[in-house]
Amino acid sequence: MKKFRRSGRLVDMTNYLIQNPHQLIPLTYFSDRYESAKSSISEDLTIIKEIFESQDIGVLLTVAGASGGVKYIPTANEDEIVQSLKQLCMKLEDANRVLPGGYLYMMDIIGNPKLMNEIGRYFATLFAGTKVDVIMTMATKGIPLAYAVATYLNVPVCIVRHEHRITEGSLVSINYVSGSTKRIQTMSLAKRSLNEGSNVLIIDDFMKAGGTIRGMISLVEEFNSNVVGTGVLVEAEHTEERLVDEYISMTRLSEVNTKEKIVKVEIGNFFEKLKNHKQQVQED
Amino acid sequence: MKKFRRSGRLVDMTNYLIQNPHQLIPLTYFSDRYESAKSSISEDLTIIKEIFESQDIGVLLTVAGASGGVKYIPTANEDEIVQSLKQLCMKLEDANRVLPGGYLYMMDIIGNPKLMNEIGRYFATLFAGTKVDVIMTMATKGIPLAYAVATYLNVPVCIVRHEHRITEGSLVSINYVSGSTKRIQTMSLAKRSLNEGSNVLIIDDFMKAGGTIRGMISLVEEFNSNVVGTGVLVEAEHTEERLVDEYISMTRLSEVNTKEKIVKVEIGNFFEKLKNHKQQVQED
Numbered sequence: 358m359k360k361f362r363r364s365g366r367l368v369d370m371t372n373y374l375i376q377n378p379h380q381l382i383p384l385t386y387f388s389d390r391y392e393s394a395k396s397s398i399s400e401d402l403t404i405i406k407e408i409f410e411s412q413d414i415g416v417l418l419t420v421a422g423a424s425g426g427v428k429y430i431p432t433a434n435e436d437e438i439v440q441s442l443k444q445l446c447m448k449l450e451d452a453n454r455v456l457p458g459g460y461l462y463m464m465d466i467i468g469n470p471k472l473m474n475e476i477g478r479y480f481a482t483l484f485a486g487t488k489v490d491v492i493m494t495m496a497t498k499g500i501p502l503a504y505a506v507a508t509y510l511n512v513p514v515c516i517v518r519h520e521h522r523i524t525e526g527s528l529v530s531i532n533y534v535s536g537s538t539k540r541i542q543t544m545s546l547a548k549r550s551l552n553e554g555s556n557v558l559i560i561d562d563f564m565k566a567g568g569t570i571r572g573m574i575s576l577v578e579e580f581n582s583n584v585v586g587t588g589v590l591v592e593a594e595h596t597e598e599r600l601v602d603e604y605i606s607m608t609r610l611s612e613v614n615t616k617e618k619i620v621k622v623e624i625g626n627f628f629e630k631l632k633n634h635k636q637q638v639q640e641d
Numbered sequence: 642m643k644k645f646r647r648s649g650r651l652v653d654m655t656n657y658l659i660q661n662p663h664q665l666i667p668l669t670y671f672s673d674r675y676e677s678a679k680s681s682i683s684e685d686l687t688i689i690k691e692i693f694e695s696q697d698i699g700v701l702l703t704v705a706g707a708s709g710g711v712k713y714i715p716t717a718n719e720d721e722i723v724q725s726l727k728q729l730c731m732k733l734e735d736a737n738r739v740l741p742g743g744y745l746y747m748m749d750i751i752g753n754p755k756l757m758n759e760i761g762r763y764f765a766t767l768f769a770g771t772k773v774d775v776i777m778t779m780a781t782k783g784i785p786l787a788y789a790v791a792t793y794l795n796v797p798v799c800i801v802r803h804e805h806r807i808t809e810g811s812l813v814s815i816n817y818v819s820g821s822t823k824r825i826q827t828m829s830l831a832k833r834s835l836n837e838g839s840n841v842l843i844i845d846d847f848m849k850a851g852g853t854i855r856g857m858i859s860l861v862e863e864f865n866s867n868v869v870g871t872g873v874l875v876e877a878e879h880t881e882e883r884l885v886d887e888y889i890s891m892t893r894l895s896e897v898n899t900k901e902k903i904v905k906v907e908i909g910n911f912f913e914k915l916k917n918h919k920q921q922v923q924e925d
Binding site: 361363364365367368369371372375404405407408409412414456457458460461462463464465468469470471473474496497498500501504507508511512513514515516518520523524525526547549550 | 645647648649651652653655656659688689691692693696698740741742744745746747748749752753754755757758780781782784785788791792795796797798799800802804807808809810831833834
């Protein structure tokens, strides 16, 4: 590789860091890559750090010592989050989404990779300091958001399914009671998709009574693993007792009137959680 | 926003371009963002272009005129693609993947967002010059790769399913014959997930006889739309006539011996297609 000037290094390093979030990159990697002194690389990183932090692209952590290096933690700007969630609420309030039975059509939102990546980044911002080994989600509609979060946190995804598939080998299955319909259902996960003792972040698209997520929590227990958080894109207002205590929601569906075709959506508890979280980090 | 020096602009612009692939960004966007003259922005872009192209991060297209601007087209380096596909073949050849019935366990590969993003980038490199309006995939296992391709091409995804879901409104369903088992199956797509006259790129994880993909092609026709390409992660060697003529495969499974636990995997036709494609572009 030819020797780079500072301007070239800044462009290439920025790209490299963005492609490799939550990963410790030794300074020697960059000094070898650009045939440059470590002192020059450190100066480059100071410039990148300043821009990343002032522009809310993310945090650059520098770890000193022999096994040290630099780690890029993607974050998002609070104002941007609020604006983006407000827009999402407005989109969700479109009366044309109302389907028979009070369901909402959401495939245009879930089918938008850019939007899923944005929301994934918000979850990754909140869970940046949590030890997460794997994201768990439920097929089908939770998958896009789960992968977005996993990309930013640099962890794998395991997919829980309702049906049994022959292409996944041995499974662990559990029965659970759907919170809304009270029916007994089955969910299963391939035995080799989740290691014992993993720290699991559950991500799903929708939560009403919380039966599906309660089921996923039981499944995590079956694997002797540990749920470190639960995040959903849309939480529906629910009059009965919710089956899940702790969760983060991006938006909250407060009303669906099928007859009048009225949908009311507000920002979920995400933002409060982010603020509390920031405060805690500052107090520590 | 405070005024940036060149070094700061290079970092922020690199991030912005990478986050917004296949999107025309007017130069005025950047000159406003940094309160800088267009001539400075043009110089910045020349530096970024040189590094993006020498490092195979992608191509920067500049479109002149009043409605002009700059567009970032992500690409991947050919040597990197070969190395990465060779590694993938080796991973797939692991004897522990063999499941009863000659199936292969692939959830660790599909569950790896970083790997899916890499492969998605390769497909996006090949289809960079094709007019693609939407990616179509089949639930569940095609979804991660489909979103990766869609992210790099900046287009939405529509998800075809075997089962009917009440949360998607009116559906278009078709029956198709599974190429391997000869059974009649159903697949459906929400009516409002695909506009008439769309250019559709089909992405899936696995193809044997091609029945599922043949089904998706029929479904695209039902929507008066047009298939512009088909890409799969793994193609299985198939002795009978294949139901799909034109497809791109990243890897080819040439042997699965369940008894002896032997799996043989080679690089698929992707690389040939990429080379032909490059040659055509150069001859044009």
